[in-house]
Amino acid sequence: MAQYQCPDCGYIYNETEGCEREGYAAGTKWEAIPEDFPCPDCFVREKPDFVEVSSS
């Protein structure tokens, strides 16, 4: 599963975990996340700004 990182605060969106508190269920693919999705920690970067990171 791929992971995507916020370039400002370092938050990582992990497809396996999703982001439940913002309403994106575990397993939600990055493609299914809307374009205007803001970083759920800092809210000053959006989906297009996120950087793919290698999953560990």
Next chain:
Amino acid sequence: MSQSHTVNLSGHKMDENKPLNAKDKHWAAVKKYWYLITLIVPVAILMSAGLAYVTGQGAWMWLLATVFWGVIPIVDAFVREDSFNPTAEQEMELQKESAYYKKVLYVATLMNWVGLVAMTYVVVSGTWSWFHIVGAFLSVGALHAIGLTMSHELGHKMNDKTQVLFAQIGSACSGYAHFNIEHNKGHHKDVATPEDPASSKMGENIYKFALRELPGAAKRGWTLEAERLKRQNRPAFSLHNELLQSSLITVVGYTAMTYFFGLAALPFLLVCAAYGWFQLTMANYIEHYGLLRQTLENGRYERCQPHHSWNNNFKASNLLTLHLQRHSDHHAHPTRAYQLLRDYADAPQLPQGYPAMMGLALVPAAWRYVMDERVVDWAKGDMTKVNIDPAKREELFRKFHQEADISEEAKAA
């Protein structure tokens, strides 16, 4: 150093090579303990309530208001700049001690509630003159202002449930439930644009701004939370609604005080809460006055840059507001903890700390006398680059715009 860390430090403009003298070194070492000044806020309320109750001297209830509006601006005027600006190395040290910095805020948040209870009890149980009650009102207002500043700090740490809980307890103290949601997801996203109800426009006075900000922020907070719950397939009216959770804390607390202390407690609590909101309005008013993010070719606003916030690096008011006055760094990195926030030498500067500037804002003519020139300088005379109140647009262009004449002539020709 990890990649994210490298990115984190981008935009860091301070001069790390500048040598510190012995005095500055000492300050860097003891500053940690000076953050305990946050605890002085509820302690001052408790002391003043206690002294008023015991001595029967209602003037004591003015104590915190006097500290906020009098002592801090005076100390600021003499002590001035804070030399401490954490280097990458100091930042690592500070991060190791982050538990301490959080605990100060947890304790202060709970003590604020105790202070509110004590002051409310003293106000409704004694016979005070209107002058004394105004003192209590202004003091509780200052308590709420600092309480919301702490709630603001904690509420940004969305990935830490304990901090979010204490942020809710803090904003509930002044009944400002929607604050954390709307601030993070709304204000930080739209800051320094005409669409943001929490960014003031040049020419817009504080009272007009309040009428736009207070309802605008409440509406945005509710909408954002309802959208989040909808994505979770939950109804907006549920116990999962964080806005309703905080409101519930307020309702329980205020009802209990009204029940035990008498009906007079309720109007006092509500009027103080409303004034607490207005104190936050004052903070919002001065933080981005007139500053505007430019629109990019793709139609989106440019990212919020350090030059989109007003800063002040005075020592006393920065300690009291948890470095909120290092506002550019806060907007560049909203999750950065207060003890790590840095001063940007070339960011827009306010001439005084927040308390003094808030006082100035209450007198619109004085505010505009001090600030309008600064906004014009910031925009280098190009008023098309300013976030302007449409009602004042013509007047301000005529007065300040340096290219207006040429374009007007071209249009006429």
